[in-house]
Amino acid sequence: MSEAVATGFEPVRIGIVSVSDRASTGVYEDKGLPALKDWLGAALLNPLHFEARLIPDERPLIAATLRELVDDARCDLVLTTGGTGPAPRDVTPDATRDIADREMPGFGEQMRQISLRFVPTALLSRQTAVIRGKALILNLPGQPKSIAETLEGLRSPEGEVLVSGIFAAVPYCIDLIGGPYLETRDERIKAFRPKSAIRPRPTA
Numbered sequence: 578m579s580e581a582v583a584t585g586f587e588p589v590r591i592g593i594v595s596v597s598d599r600a601s602t603g604v605y606e607d608k609g610l611p612a613l614k615d616w617l618g619a620a621l622l623n624p625l626h627f628e629a630r631l632i633p634d635e636r637p638l639i640a641a642t643l644r645e646l647v648d649d650a651r652c653d654l655v656l657t658t659g660g661t662g663p664a665p666r667d668v669t670p671d672a673t674r675d676i677a678d679r680e681m682p683g684f685g686e687q688m689r690q691i692s693l694r695f696v697p698t699a700l701l702s703r704q705t706a707v708i709r710g711k712a713l714i715l716n717l718p719g720q721p722k723s724i725a726e727t728l729e730g731l732r733s734p735e736g737e738v739l740v741s742g743i744f745a746a747v748p749y750c751i752d753l754i755g756g757p758y759l760e761t762r763d764e765r766i767k768a769f770r771p772k773s774a775i776r777p778r779p780t781a
C-alpha cells in the first residue's frame with residue numbers, strides 16, 4: 578500500500594537548501610536544514626520526502642541546485658535559507674530569479690512585514706518567491722530562528738494571529754499551480770483556502 582493510501586494524505590516532495598559560506602565549509606554547524614525540516618514536519622500532515630542541500634553563496638551553484646530540485650528531484654516546494662541580504666555574496670534571490678518562470682512578490686513583502694515585528698533590519702532582506710514549472714520556491718533569511726518566524730508569523734500570548742505567516746498561503750498556491758493538496762496542523766499554521774477549494778479531510 579502506498580503512503581498516500583495509508584494516511585489518506587498526498588505525499589509531498591520538499592527541497593530544503595541552506596545557502597551559507599560558513600556552514601557549508603564547516604566554520605559553524607548548519608542549523609538551517611534542521612530548522613526547516615523540524616518546522617515542516619510539525620506543520621504538515623502529508624507524508625514528506627525531503628531533498629536537502631547545503632551549499633555556499635555561489636549564484637550559478639544556487640541556480641543549478643534549484644533547477645535540479647524542481648526538474649530532476651520533482652520537488653513540489655523548495656525553501657532556501659540564507660544569502661538574501663545586501664552583502665556582495667548574498668545572491669540567493671538573484672539565483673532564484675535566474676531559474677524562475679514567474680515571480681510571486683507577495684511572499685517577500687509579507688516576510689518583511691513579519692520580520693519587522695522581530696528586528697528593524699528585516700528590510701535588509703531581498704527575499705522573494707518564484708514559480709518554476711509546478712513548484713513554488715521560497716527564500717527565507719539565514720538566521721535560523723527567522724525560519725519559524727516567517728513561516729508561522731506572530732501570535733499574541735492569547736494565541737490570536739497578529740501577523741499572518743507566509744505558510745498560510747502556500748497550500749492554496751500549490752493547488753493553483755497543479756501540485757499536491759497540502760494539509761496543515763492548524764495549531765501551528767492554519768492554511769487559508771477559499772471555501773470552494775477546501776477538500777474534506779481524509780478520516781483514515
Ligand SMILES: Nc1ncnc2c1ncn2[C@@H]1O[C@H](COP(=O)(O)OP(=O)(O)OP(=O)(O)O)[C@@H](O)[C@H]1O
Pocket residue numbers: 595596597598599600605606607608609610634658659660662667719720721
Ligand atoms: N546555516 C546557518 N546555520 C547556523 N547559523 C546560521 C546559518 N546561517 C546564518 N546563521 C547565523 O545567522 C547569522 C546571520 O547570518 P548571515 O547573513 O551573516 O550569514 P549567511 O550570509 O547566511 O552565512 P555566510 O556568511 O556564512 O554565507 C550568522 O552570523 C549566523 O550566526
Ligand SMILES: Nc1nc2c(c(=O)[nH]1)N[C@H]1C(S)=C(S)[C@@H](COP(=O)(O)O)O[C@H]1N2
Pocket residue numbers: 658659660661662663667691692695696698699700701702703717718719720722723724726727
Ligand atoms: N525574522 C527575521 N528576519 C530577518 C532577520 C532575523 O533575524 N529574523 N535578520 C535580518 C537581517 S539582519 C538580514 S541582513 C536579512 C538577510 O539575511 P540573510 O543574508 O541571512 O538571508 O534578513 C533579515 N530578516
